[in-house]
Amino acid sequence: MSEESKSQKKKVLFVCLGNICRSTMAEIVLRGLVHSRGTLDNFVIDSAGTSSYHIGDTPDPRTVQSCNQNMGRAISEESLKHFKSIALHRARQFTDEDFSKFDYIFAMDESNLSDIKKVLKHSTTKDNHIATVKRLGEYHTHKKINVEDPYYGDMSNFNICFNHVHDCLINFLEEIESLKIN
Numbered sequence: 012m013s014e015e016s017k018s019q020k021k022k023v024l025f026v027c028l029g030n031i032c033r034s035t036m037a038e039i040v041l042r043g044l045v046h047s048r049g050t051l052d053n054f055v056i057d058s059a060g061t062s063s064y065h066i067g068d069t070p071d072p073r074t075v076q077s078c079n080q081n082m083g084r085a086i087s088e089e090s091l092k093h094f095k096s097i098a099l100h101r102a103r104q105f106t107d108e109d110f111s112k113f114d115y116i117f118a119m120d121e122s123n124l125s126d127i128k129k130v131l132k133h134s135t136t137k138d139n140h141i142a143t144v145k146r147l148g149e150y151h152t153h154k155k156i157n158v159e160d161p162y163y164g165d166m167s168n169f170n171i172c173f174n175h176v177h178d179c180l181i182n183f184l185e186e187i188e189s190l191k192i193n
Contacts, residue, residue, distance in 0.1 A: 024116045026123050031060075111136060
């Protein structure tokens with residue numbers, strides 16, 4: 012793949028607190044959506060956490076379970092098969108370099124957005140930043156701006172999170188598709 016075609020890819024980063032629930036779920040859901048549309052190769056998709064609590068950990072088992080339960084219904088059976096075939100993400104911490112690596116950085120809630128802005132404020136590489144930074148919930152059909160953290164809840168909270176993220180990402184994809192047309 013040429014450097015030019017790599018630069019054409021949409022690069023998307025999802026950020027939550029620990030990078031084991033919401034941001035990894037968003038990463039999985041976006042991969043599923045673009046896989047089902049046949050455009051996975053047009054994207055670089057990753058996730059990170061603002062804290063160092065879970066660096067190196069795989070997603071919370073309830074995140075994986077919710078994706079397993081919901082992807083086939085909400086996206087496609089092929090996307091579910093794809094999800095089951097790839098290695099699970101390992102949590103990492105958000106860094107200053109992410110501002111220059113990604114086109115979009117989506118915070119899951121106001122606290123995550125605030126933490127991202129603190130990193131930006133102290134950035135030593137501001138001239139290289141290309142990312143649009145916003146809350147993923149800005150794409151929610153009913154403007155549920157914050158994607159609630161399901162960590163201290165039960166499976167129903169993870170399924171609510173899945174549906175919230177799914178709704179936002181459908182609308183995000185529609186927006187970037189409409190930008191190509193215009």
